[in-house]
Amino acid sequence: MVLSRFWLAIFISSILFILVGVSIGHHYGLDYIINGKKDDPIQIGEKYLNELPRFLQDSIQKADENTFVINRDTTNLDTSYVYKNKTVKIYSGVQKSDGLLPTCKSTVLDLIIPLIAYLAFFCGLMQLLIDSGAAEKLAKKLSPVFVKVFPSVPKNHPSISYMTLNFAANFLGLDSAATPFGLKAMESLQEINPNKDKASDAQIMFMCLHAAGLTLIPTSIIGYRAAENATNPADVMLPCIITSFIGTLAAFLIIGIKQKINFKSVSLITALMTIIAAIVGLLFYVNSLDLIGKNVFTSNLSGIMLVGIIGVTLVFAFVNEKKFVEQETTIFDSFVTGANNGLKTGITIFPYVLGMLVAISLFRNSGLFEIISNWIALFFANIGVAKEITDSLPVALLRPFSSGGSRGFMIDAMRQAGPDSFTGRLVCIFQCSAETTFYVIAVYFGSVKIKNTRYTLGAMLLVDLICVIAAILVAGWFF
Template structure:
């Protein structure tokens, strides 16, 4: 399916570009394509490889120390229903959970490497290499539904443009993402039963993995005390993040205030204090947890592994070595997808779609000002961010439209990019129903965003 869509995007882009005189020039499809593939390698793949090295090293420690199995036990009832083909104690389970947790907290830098690691584990259970399994499609559908608590990027753009109460989209985004996630799960489970997407599966690989799983080691009582102390330490850090004024008082008590001023932290602390006072306590809590989440995971996993006598440095390096090889595997897939997307965008095809859909959307009372966002969001993250900025800076648009655009941006995902990266990491070419489920989730998120924002903001 993806083969035909990719080919169609290129052919249609060239035809439209020829009709609209967009083949050459600074904004033509040729220059746009070359610029986009350069950006894909230099600004996406290479930085992503560095982040992947970090997180794959941490995941190596988690696997060796038995943390993977411990995490899996907590989420086994829900995950078993979503992924019945994956053994309960398989590393893929906890890798998927950690990826979803990172997405919920808005930790994009951590979510992608963890998601790629989960795909590698899922591919270990795949008896038909190169073809997506039901579990892979379900995992991708949930990812493209973009479950998140704090849409930090959208809120930042709203605040930068002087929109009143930018945090007002937090509730609408949560509502829209819940709708898109529910629809994604329903859609992917329905599509996998359709003959056009269905295929035979075997359990040979699953049984093999069950036999090879290592038993988690037992941690000592002293080690448990250390872990509790680490947990209490980060509870204190979260408290300080929620109440910056208290951190300033602690700095003064410990004689650290002068150093903080030298680090130019005084101005930032005062600004943060004023901003935090205007937020509800639950928003401050979520924001603080998001800030402390990555440091906590890094410290907790390393100490957990060290307490089990794992050589943490050597094992981290071994896991990090996988990062570059994964980046090399996904690079061709990203280049191919970005080239097609650039040709489609620069040709004027999206504007053509917008004009064709305008009468239908007006009939169903869908705001036509949001059509560019709805069309661009599944295709390009940077493109959809540019569309959002254009909407926010348009003084002729109501704040309801601007809140809705921010909600759409925060509650949907760049589906084509996600599929290219995740499936490319395990060389899956037959994506089956993953794209259909992802686009269905995107559509549900867009519709939910419009309905919820109309109800909330009028």
């Protein structure tokens, strides 16, 4: 219900803001909101050539292809004048996001089709884990801990193994693998959900822990920093790990208190201390490496682990081939069955993802998001927050809405302030330490057709806020 109302609020407020903009002349036309593409110039006016100042008329007529660019304000994007068919079209600024129709198209071609392919492959592997008995064995090993975190989940339930694989994939930065594992976990948890339209406690806990995104190897962030010629692309690795761990711990405590989980459990404390020890050990190990060693470690570990997961799954399936025979199937047929289920899941979640992304597109292109983010940045600037932090806030504000949008702001911030500046490093930590909240809710709850998400959205946004505060503090500590 909360998500539905928020979605409606985004749509309605954006449309009203656009209509007001048209009525006061802020928008020259609305075609860019419907058909425009990200980074395209926005037309702000059209005049006859003789209506322009004389120096502009001369400059346009002398310019190549009758196009003249004037740097009206060094703090803003250039304004372009294009003379064609007796009129001069005036462009200024660029589009923040794809328009409605291009968003629909890109959602299918650039997001859903690749996602369905990932789902098909990894759901095929998960089917092998189920049929070979590996999932059952993994669930038995981890049941003592998961029963404490998810008291409503029966001991040795298959969802335990799926959640474990999802957390492990997130931990290693394997986004393509994490989503299929997570969707399978949600489907499994839905089987024991007494109210199919309402999110269960276990599903909410899983969603919030997943969204906190505890990351061991922020591979993509390191890659973007390397592309921007950072002196040490991996220097944000430790801050990213610490910040994402703080977010994960906050998510666990917030939801745990809400669900009255027993935090004094020996198995739970042991598991938590084991994770902390592993992270500390990793920090010491990585810190002992030189620059080349860090780059090799961060670029190879995730890939090795992914190949290892695939290899172990196939070998285990081969060793236990008799179990497939008992079920009157083969290893390959089992994989195909799982892949087919992944395909169906991808088709199911498509409308949910599309609805959310189109709303976000309208919100950004209307200009409303930019105004809100500027107000927030101005507020923090007036209370004494450093400019290096306020310049980073657009990434933090946009991250819950759009991974691609916040990534664009992150890259732009690194280019403007420098990848080795405080701003350049902070935006990377923001990008790494939080999840695309609205997209994740749409995908995961949409896959099992849950309508009432209860307090999930509020809890996830609170965790996002904690991650932002932690990122600022950790970045200040390190840099």
